[in-house]
Amino acid sequence: MFLKAMVMFYVAISPCICQGEKNIYETDSLDSFIRDYSFKKMVQPRTGTMYNVSLPANFSGIDVSIVRLRSGSFWKRGVNHSFFKMPPRILPWPNVIRFDIVYQNLGNWSSTYFNVPNHTFVAPVVGFSAYYANSSEAENEKISLTVMGDPIQVHFPNVEVQESRNATLKCVRFGNDGLVEFSNTSNRNICFSHSQGHFSIVVPHQERKKTKTRRWKWWVIGFAIGVVALVLLVLIVVIVYKVLKTNMKRKMEKESERSEALGSIWIGVSKMPSGAYIRTEPVLEHSFVP
Ligand SMILES: *[C@@H]1O[C@H](CO)[C@@H](O)[C@H](O)[C@H]1NC(C)=O
Ligand SMILES: *[C@@H]1O[C@H](CO)[C@@H](O)[C@H](O)[C@H]1NC(C)=O
Ligand SMILES: *[C@@H]1O[C@H](CO)[C@@H](O)[C@H](O)[C@H]1NC(C)=O
Ligand SMILES: *[C@@H]1O[C@H](CO)[C@@H](O)[C@H](O)[C@H]1NC(C)=O
Ligand SMILES: *[C@@H]1O[C@H](CO)[C@@H](O)[C@H](O)[C@H]1NC(C)=O
Ligand SMILES: *[C@@H]1O[C@H](CO)[C@@H](O)[C@H](O)[C@H]1NC(C)=O
Ligand SMILES: *[C@@H]1O[C@H](CO)[C@@H](O)[C@H](O)[C@H]1NC(C)=O
Numbered sequence: 001m002f003l004k005a006m007v008m009f010y011v012a013i014s015p016c017i018c019q020g021e022k023n024i025y026e027t028d029s030l031d032s033f034i035r036d037y038s039f040k041k042m043v044q045p046r047t048g049t050m051y052n053v054s055l056p057a058n059f060s061g062i063d064v065s066i067v068r069l070r071s072g073s074f075w076k077r078g079v080n081h082s083f084f085k086m087p088p089r090i091l092p093w094p095n096v097i098r099f100d101i102v103y104q105n106l107g108n109w110s111s112t113y114f115n116v117p118n119h120t121f122v123a124p125v126v127g128f129s130a131y132y133a134n135s136s137e138a139e140n141e142k143i144s145l146t147v148m149g150d151p152i153q154v155h156f157p158n159v160e161v162q163e164s165r166n167a168t169l170k171c172v173r174f175g176n177d178g179l180v181e182f183s184n185t186s187n188r189n190i191c192f193s194h195s196q197g198h199f200s201i202v203v204p205h206q207e208r209k210k211t212k213t214r215r216w217k218w219w220v221i222g223f224a225i226g227v228v229a230l231v232l233l234v235l236i237v238v239i240v241y242k243v244l245k246t247n248m249k250r251k252m253e254k255e256s257e258r259s260e261a262l263g264s265i266w267i268g269v270s271k272m273p274s275g276a277y278i279r280t281e282p283v284l285e286h287s288f289v290p
């Protein structure tokens with residue numbers, strides 16, 4: 001029971017630990033899993049028809065669809081499927097008669113499989129890959145698509161920009177071997193590409209503002225501490241001063257009592273507080289006399 005809880009805790013926190021380096025879930029293995037699964041599900045497909053593939057329940061949230069295309073008509077007309085507008089004049093290579101395209105929308109799994117350092121996704125990661133159509137499992141290799149005319153357009157239906165309305169949106173493309181390419185968005189929700197892969201839209205983190213607020217907070221805290229310390233210091237000084245004053249008063253009172261006693265002995269009627277003054281008076285008189 002305890003062990004199970006530990007394992008579940010580890011599983012829950014491990015994606016966070018791996019953030020910034022390499023994601024715990026391998027994108028390549030996801031791609032090949034989806035590819036294999038889609039090919040198994042697609043039995044005798046009609047060319048040109050899109051098929052939705054429902055993945056196993058533990059991948060719930062990822063949308064996958066697959067379509068078989070004729071290279072000739074693809075070159076002549078292009079296709080508009082899912083989030084992708086593929087214009088005419090895209091050349092599949094090697095030269096095959098038919099090929100398959102698998103589309104993915106990772107939805108809420110986007111940041112599980114992909115992450116752009118210092119950026120936040122504001123759209124799901126979507127992707128497409130082209131494969132050989134003779135789906136004899138072992139032969140499900142990718143084929144390349146060479147764009148000879150206009151670029152492929154990726155249309156994101158819902159770009160969610162919450163905190164920073166003015167933030168610069170950037171298109172990002174994830175290629176092979178962890179390649180990450182940035183480009184400008186068009187109309188804030190369209191990206192252009194000359195290759196297949198995974199795509200999304202990101203906004204940069206606003207690090208500077210955060211550190212500014214943090215610094216500002218520290219200033220306030222420091223100021224408060226300073227004020228409290230100052231008040232304490234003043235209190236201490238006042239208390240010490242009062243104590244000293246009381247002590248001094250007492251001493252002076254005692255001394256004056258003593259000197260009064262002395263004075264009364266010397267001068268008799270005089271009730272002057274200081275004996276010293278009285279004692280110096282004759283000296284002054286003497287100096288004035290000559
Ligand atoms: C395939 O899935 C998409 C989105 O999940 C949905 O809009 C579409 O109607 C589905 N198509 C079919 C043929 O089931
Ligand atoms: C989901 O289950 C399949 C087997 O049915 C397994 O291969 C895959 O790794 C699992 N995926 C996750 C994310 O747990
Ligand atoms: C795809 O959409 C564009 C513009 O929305 C349109 O011009 C083009 O004819 C469409 N292509 C196909 C094959 O439907
Ligand atoms: C995504 O959402 C589905 C439900 O819509 C949920 O079952 C799944 O666990 C979620 N995946 C992640 C990675 O949060
Ligand atoms: C991310 O931001 C931190 C601090 O703002 C910086 O040190 C780091 O180099 C950045 N990473 C990348 C990959 O730009
Ligand atoms: C599938 O097509 C590729 C290239 O067109 C070819 O090399 C391979 O032998 C084919 N495989 C099968 C099982 O037909
Ligand atoms: C947004 O950016 C524009 C120019 O890029 C600027 O004029 C405007 O003041 C900015 N708005 C906010 C709220 O930052």
Ligand SMILES: *[C@@H]1O[C@H](CO)[C@@H](O)[C@H](O)[C@H]1NC(C)=O
Pocket residue numbers: 184
């Ligand atoms: C992207 O946009 C920025 C500012 O909006 C501009 O300076 C830059 O030249 C653009 N890059 C390209 C490749 O269009």
